Amino acid sequence: MNPGDLNLISATIGIENYNASDGLQIVYNSSYMHNNLAIDISSGWLFASPSSGTVDPHDSFNATITFDATVLDEGIYTGNINLESNDPVNPDVDIPCTFVVATAPVIDVGALSILSPPDSMQNGTAYPLISEITNFGTESQSFDVVYEIKMQGDPTVLVADTLGVTDLAPGVIDTLIFSPTFTPVLDTAYNLISYTMLGGDQNNSNDTTIATCHSYSIVELWYGNLDSSPIIGLINDRVNVDVYIQTPENAYIADLHLCLGTENQYIDSLLSDTEGEMYYPLTEWDDASFLPSQGSPPNPAGWSSQSFLGWADLFGEPNPWLHFETPTRIMTFVVKTVNDTLFVGDTVQCFAPGINTSLGGSAAGDTLGRVNFPLIEHFSPMILLHQPVIVWYGNLDGSPVVGLPDSRISINTYIQTPEDAYIADMHLCLGVDNQYIDSLLSDTEGELFYPLTEWDDASFLPSQGSPPNPAGWSSQSFLGWADLFGGSNPWLHFDTPTRIMRFVVKAVDDPNLIGDTVQCFAPGVNIPNGGSTAGDTLGLVTYFLFENFSRLYFGESSGCDYIPGDINGDGEIMGLDVTYGVRYFKGLGDPPPDSCWNDSSGAYLYAAGDVNGSCEFSGSDITYLVAFFKNYLDELLWCPWTPPLNPPISFGKSDDETPVVLPNK
Numbered sequence: 001m002n003p004g005d006l007n008l009i010s011a012t013i014g015i016e017n018y019n020a021s022d023g024l025q026i027v028y029n030s031s032y033m034h035n036n037l038a039i040d041i042s043s044g045w046l047f048a049s050p051s052s053g054t055v056d057p058h059d060s061f062n063a064t065i066t067f068d069a070t071v072l073d074e075g076i077y078t079g080n081i082n083l084e085s086n087d088p089v090n091p092d093v094d095i096p097c098t099f100v101v102a103t104a105p106v107i108d109v110g111a112l113s114i115l116s117p118p119d120s121m122q123n124g125t126a127y128p129l130i131s132e133i134t135n136f137g138t139e140s141q142s143f144d145v146v147y148e149i150k151m152q153g154d155p156t157v158l159v160a161d162t163l164g165v166t167d168l169a170p171g172v173i174d175t176l177i178f179s180p181t182f183t184p185v186l187d188t189a190y191n192l193i194s195y196t197m198l199g200g201d202q203n204n205s206n207d208t209t210i211a212t213c214h215s216y217s218i219v220e221l222w223y224g225n226l227d228s229s230p231i232i233g234l235i236n237d238r239v240n241v242d243v244y245i246q247t248p249e250n251a252y253i254a255d256l257h258l259c260l261g262t263e264n265q266y267i268d269s270l271l272s273d274t275e276g277e278m279y280y281p282l283t284e285w286d287d288a289s290f291l292p293s294q295g296s297p298p299n300p301a302g303w304s305s306q307s308f309l310g311w312a313d314l315f316g317e318p319n320p321w322l323h324f325e326t327p328t329r330i331m332t333f334v335v336k337t338v339n340d341t342l343f344v345g346d347t348v349q350c351f352a353p354g355i356n357t358s359l360g361g362s363a364a365g366d367t368l369g370r371v372n373f374p375l376i377e378h379f380s381p382m383i384l385l386h387q388p389v390i391v392w393y394g395n396l397d398g399s400p401v402v403g404l405p406d407s408r409i410s411i412n413t414y415i416q417t418p419e420d421a422y423i424a425d426m427h428l429c430l431g432v433d434n435q436y437i438d439s440l441l442s443d444t445e446g447e448l449f450y451p452l453t454e455w456d457d458a459s460f461l462p463s464q465g466s467p468p469n470p471a472g473w474s475s476q477s478f479l480g481w482a483d484l485f486g487g488s489n490p491w492l493h494f495d496t497p498t499r500i501m502r503f504v505v506k507a508v509d510d511p512n513l514i515g516d517t518v519q520c521f522a523p524g525v526n527i528p529n530g531g532s533t534a535g536d537t538l539g540l541v542t543y544f545l546f547e548n549f550s551r552l553y554f555g556e557s558s559g560c561d562y563i564p565g566d567i568n569g570d571g572e573i574m575g576l577d578v579t580y581g582v583r584y585f586k587g588l589g590d591p592p593p594d595s596c597w598n599d600s601s602g603a604y605l606y607a608a609g610d611v612n613g614s615c616e617f618s619g620s621d622i623t624y625l626v627a628f629f630k631n632y633l634d635e636l637l638w639c640p641w642t643p644p645l646n647p648p649i650s651f652g653k654s655d656d657e658t659p660v661v662l663p664n665k
Contacts, residue, residue, distance in 0.1 A: 045068045046068075046081070049063065049066065074103060077100075078098050080095060081097060082094055100138065105137070105138050109143055109196045110136060110208075110209075111194045111208055111209040115131060119212075119371060119372070120214055120216065120371050120372050120374055121190075123215055123216065123218075126181040126182070127181060129149070129159065129180060130176065130177050131209065132173060132174070133176060134168075134173045136170075136203065136206065137202075140168060141168055142168070143196055144163070146195055146197065147178045148194075149191070149193070151188060152188065152189040161178040161179055161180050163176050187217055189213070189214050189215075191212055192212070193210050214371050216250065216374060217248035219245065219246070222243070223351055224241055228380050232382070232544065234544070235338075238271065239335050240332050241334070243330055243332065244328060246328070247325065251373050252366060253323065253373065254312040254321050255310065255311045256308070257307060259305050259308075259355060260306055261354030261355070262306075262352075264302050265338070266382070267335045268339070270306040270333070271336060272290040272293075275334040276290040276331065276332060276334050277332040277334075279331060280320075282331060285310045285313075286312065286314040290333075291306065291307040293305065294356060305355055309359065313367075344385060344386055344541070345383075346383070346384050348384065386421065386541065386544055387420075387421070390497070390548070391414070392415075392547075392550075393430055394412065402599050402601075403553070403554060404555060404640050405514065406438075406507060407507055408505070409504070411430065411503040411521065413428065414500065415492065415498060416495070417492065417495070421493065421534075422491040424481065424536060424539075425480070426478070426533070426535070427529045428501070429526045429532050430475060430476055430477075430524050431473050431475045432524075435508070436507060436508055437505045438506045438509070439463070439506045443459070443460040447502040448478075450490075454489050457481050461476065464477075464526055468525040473524070476503060476505075476524070477526045482537075483537075520551070523547055555600070560644060561644070562608040562644055563608060564611060565577060565628075566594070567625075568593070581625070596642040600615060605617065605641075605642055607642040610638065611624050613637030613639055615642075
């Protein structure tokens with residue numbers, strides 16, 4: 001057996017079929033083999049000829065490099081020319097090669113997209129014109145790009161600009177910012193058009209890109225008060241934050257996310273998901289609710305947020321969209337303030353745009369889910385105050401005070417203080433509408449009750465007109481101090497509503513008002529005291545006052561069968577009536593027999609005993625009757641609501657007092 005040539009330096013390598021009838025030689029008697037060699041049996045595209053040789057010292061050698069695209073598809077190919085030698089410094093050198101295969105050079109540039117203006121524009125805002133272009137071809141190109149804006153349905157070009165692009169390489173994307181800007185002024189739709197201009201462009205289908213955007217007057221939102229004045233927040237109490245919205249003429253909102261941010265330093269908790277309230281049309285939407293609150297993140301450190309989220313139509317029902325061209329309340333967020341009296345009197349900006357993890361900030365979408373309307377949000381500051389001192393002028397239940405035209409009307413004033421409020425100085429100012437109230441008489445006829453009767457200085461002030469009050473209005477004030485001279489006078493503190501004074505006004509003489517109910521009482525203004533105020537015992541705290549004003553109902557009097565001053569009902573007016581009244585007030589005798597219904601109070605009145613015309617039977621009537629018997633007073637009076645059917649003299653007036661009953665002879 002002849003093993004053949006055992007030369008390991010040179011070898012012949014090839015492949016053949018199973019019966020050796022067909023073969024393919026890879027290499028013949030050559031030093032081709034080496035470690036980690038893989039043989040790729042395929043046609044190559046990069047060849048060197050010759051593939052080997054010898055170079056004499058100080059000589060050169062020329063090799064021909066062939067790039068063969070015969071069997072290649074179009075594309076970009078990369079490879080290396082490897083130079084192996086016995087050079088001790090550079091024994092192995094790779095020369096990189098790139099081969100672009102194409103049937104012919106491709107000339108194709110085009111516009112990819114419009115980047116600005118956005119889908120929704122705010123009227124009056126300037127937007128840059130930005131488009132994106134690319135070179136789809138195989139060679140660098142220089143060309144022009146045009147940007148135009150037209151109103152939808154109108155061929156007139158509103159804005160146009162052209163930019164030149166130089167040597168844009170194949171496959172490169174470029175962003176172009178044109179020199180003019182566009183400022184929409186109409187609520188309408190616009191076509192945004194950008195296109196390339198290149199002579200010989202082989203594919204015009206991608207030259208132009210078009211986008212449609214809509215411009216709107218802003219959707220405006222107010223959190224708190226429409227005039228951005230501070231809302232009132234009581235320490236450690238719930239605060240309602242009303243939300244108002246106004247939409248432009250062409251904006252119909254069908255999905256809405258509103259996110260209210262709150263500062264944790266002042267707001268303790270957000271309660272809208274259990275206590276918030278929604279109004280029309282949100283109450284008619286398929287899905288509308290407040291979401292649980294979120295902290296930081298997603299909100300900044302020290303801030304939290306709570307969201308409303310709703311869709312008008314999820315199930316195909318024709319539910320009303322949100323569209324109000326005047327500010328309209330649509331919901332109320334509910335928050336709770338911190339329990340820290342150090343903030344009392346501070347006005348803080350504790351509301352701001354909030355962030356929700358999945359929804360982001362506030363957003364409002366149109367009926368097709370196509371447009372997000374531009375939003376502007378206004379946030380009222382909040383003034384932090386103590387729990388309020390509550391004042392009622394008139395009736396505690398808010399029912400109307402009843403009065404007669406051309407007669408005096410008593411306006412009882414009640415107060416209730418919070419647990420920690422002790423009032424030592426107070427100014428209450430009652431405003432009246434001159435259309436219904438003729439004069440204010442409290443400085444001569446008003447009445448004070450405990451503890452004001454014990455204060456060092458407490459009195460009604462003369463009335464004032466306009467100014468300082470608004471046109472057509474007047475006012476009258478009470479002013480008092482508990483302790484001016486170091487005494488231990490009682491402070492004003494009542495945990496339940498308690499009457500502390502009685503203002504007296506006189507209605508105009510107009511019988512046409514009978515049957516009318518009018519709001520003729522309101523906060524008044526005094527020079528130099530301003531509006532109503534109440535201060536603490538050290539002069540450090542001014543309490544927040546919440547004033548309630550009853551309306552006035554103009555009624556009509558009806559007579560009652562009695563004799564004014566005849567307290568015991570024996571048909572005579574004499575000293576025995578004084579004795580009868582005193583025994584009644586001491587609990588030793590029966591009440592007066594004559595009782596008449598008083599519409600103004602909604603109760604029965606011992607009319608014969610009301611000799612001072614106050615429409616009440618009290619100890620002051622006994623004093624008044626005694627003074628009448630002693631000739632200190634010239635007349636007895638009656639309540640105008642319960643006049644006697646058969647008075648001893650004709651009905652009359654004396655210095656605008658209530659009707660005179662019995663002159664003293």
